[in-house]
Amino acid sequence: MMWILGIxxxxxxxxxxxxxxxxxxxxxxxxxxxxxxxxEQRPSEEIFSEEDLARxxxxxxxxxxxxxxxxxxKMVNMKMTHRDVGFVFPPPMPKLKIxxxxxxRSGKPERVALIETRLYGIPFEGIDAYQEGxxxxxxxxxxxxxxxxxxxxxxxxxxxxxxxxxxxxxxSIVLQDFMTWEAxxxxxxxxxxxxxxxxxxGVFTFDGQGLxxxxxxxxxxxxxxxxxxxxxxWSAVCGDYREVSGILQPRxxxxxxxxxxxxxxxxxxxxxxxxxxxxx
Numbered sequence: 001m002m003w004i005l006g007i008x009x010x011x012x013x014x015x016x017x018x019x020x021x022x023x024x025x026x027x028x029x030x031x032x033x034x035x036x037x038x039x040e041q042r043p044s045e046e047i048f049s050e051e052d053l054a055r056x057x058x059x060x061x062x063x064x065x066x067x068x069x070x071x072x073x074k075m076v077n078m079k080m081t082h083r084d085v086g087f088v089f090p091p092p093m094p095k096l097k098i099x100x101x102x103x104x105r106s107g108k109p110e111r112v113a114l115i116e117t118r119l120y121g122i123p124f125e126g127i128d129a130y131q132e133g134x135x136x137x138x139x140x141x142x143x144x145x146x147x148x149x150x151x152x153x154x155x156x157x158x159x160x161x162x163x164x165x166x167x168x169x170x171x172s173i174v175l176q177d178f179m180t181w182e183a184x185x186x187x188x189x190x191x192x193x194x195x196x197x198x199x200x201x202g203v204f205t206f207d208g209q210g211l212x213x214x215x216x217x218x219x220x221x222x223x224x225x226x227x228x229x230x231x232x233x234w235s236a237v238c239g240d241y242r243e244v245s246g247i248l249q250p251r252x253x254x255x256x257x258x259x260x261x262x263x264x265x266x267x268x269x270x271x272x273x274x275x276x277x278x279x280x
Contacts, residue, residue, distance in 0.1 A: 026125035026140050030114040033129055034103050037110050038279050041076040044172070048072055052175055057183035062210040064171050067248040075276035078104045078170040082253065086268035087117070094120070100269075106172040109163035109195050115139075128159075133196030135159030154221040154229050161200045164193040165215045165236040168204060169249070169274060211241055211248065222257055233258040240270075249274045 048069045053061040064070065082100040089096070102113035115126040119141060126139040135155035139147040167173045174181075180192045184203055192201040202217030215236045222232040234257055238250035255267035 024125060024143050026127060026138075026143065027114065029138075030101075030112065030127055033112045033127070033131065035279075037103060037105055037112055037131060038077055041105065041107065043277050044074045044076055046074045048074060048171070056174070057181050057189045059183065059187055059206050059210070060168075060174065060181060060189050060204075063168065063206055063212055064174075066210040067171075068243075068246050069171055072247070073277070074106075074172040074175075075170055076106055076172070077277060077279075078106070078166075079275045079278045080104070080166075080169070081273045081275075082269045082271070083273070084269065084271035087115075088264065088266040104163070104166055104170055104173075106170055106176070108176075109160060109173070109178065109193060111159075111163055111166070128162075130156075130159035130163060133198070154223075156196075157198055157200060158220045160193060160195060160198055161202065161217055161220045161234070164191060164200055164202060165217070167191065167193070168212050168215075170276070212238055212250070214238070222259070244274065247274075 048064065048071065050070065053064060056064075080100075080102040082098075082102070085098045085100060087096045087098045096117045096119070098115050098117040100113055100115050102111060104111045110131045112127065112129040112131065115124075115128065117124050122142050124139065124141050124147075125143070126137065129136050133156065134151065135158060137148065137150045137155065139149075141147055163173075167179070173179065174191075178193060178195050180194070182190050184190055187207075188203050188205050190201055190203050192199060200217065200219040202215050202219065204212060205214050205216070207213045216233065217235075218231060218233050220232070220234040221229045222234070223229050234255070237254040237256065238252060240251040241248045242251050243249075249272075251270065251272055253267070253269040253272050254265060257264040257266065
């Protein structure tokens with residue numbers, strides 16, 4: 001009996017030590033993907049000018065001016081830190097509080113995000129990425145147990161939609177050749193992002209002050225608990241603008257599925273910080 005007890009104690013100590021070690025395979029993979037994405041980027045010497053805006057719809061011109069980008073350097077990347085997020089997995093999973101660190105690139109649509117939380121008290125880490133035209137999602141429990149590892153055409157398209165939805169937060173991407181814009185009315189524009197033989201579009205809506213309030217699209221695929229993929233309207237909502245280093249940026253960011261049975265607010269962020277041209 002003593003040797004059995006010794007093995008149990010050893011296993012318990014090994015688990016405690018594994019959780020105590022700062023190293024995480026998922027964090028290491030995130031850093032590798034982030035470094036690859038940022039490797040070829042150098043700060044731009046170009047600045048946003050009125051000439052850049054001339055070919056854009058008026059609501060989009062007004063937004064870029066109102067946020068304070070004119071006269072500022074054109075950013076090559078964006079880091080978003082979501083520090084207070086309520087997150088909902090499909091039932092029966094519990095509601096969670098997560099922290100999310102994300103990097104986007106402006107020269108071409110690429111993004112990679114690391115999600116950190118605890119699931120039933122056990123550390124959970126996830127990576128949501130779109131690089132070289134390929135979308136992927138991976139999640140691990142306790143640093144080692146893979147809960148999901150997804151790829152596929154539907155995810156490629158949904159990931160490209162994410163890049164489009166976030167494009168106005170890093171407006172140097174607005175001016176890229178893979179973007180097209182058209183006015184819907186005085187407060188809305190339709191944006192289309194075309195990349196790697198895929199094309200997605202959605203409508204950006206601006207409030208009375210000219211600030212972005214939401215983005216809506218029908219080009220994202222919703223996967224239910226049985227693994228069925230359906231095309232469902234999806235929105236990204238932002239607000240509570242504040243000035244950071246002379247630029248107006250939203251503090252709150254939300255993501256909503258408009259399901260037939262009712263809206264599902266699954267990403268509810270209330271303390272988001274945006275930084276430009278950073279690598280760490």
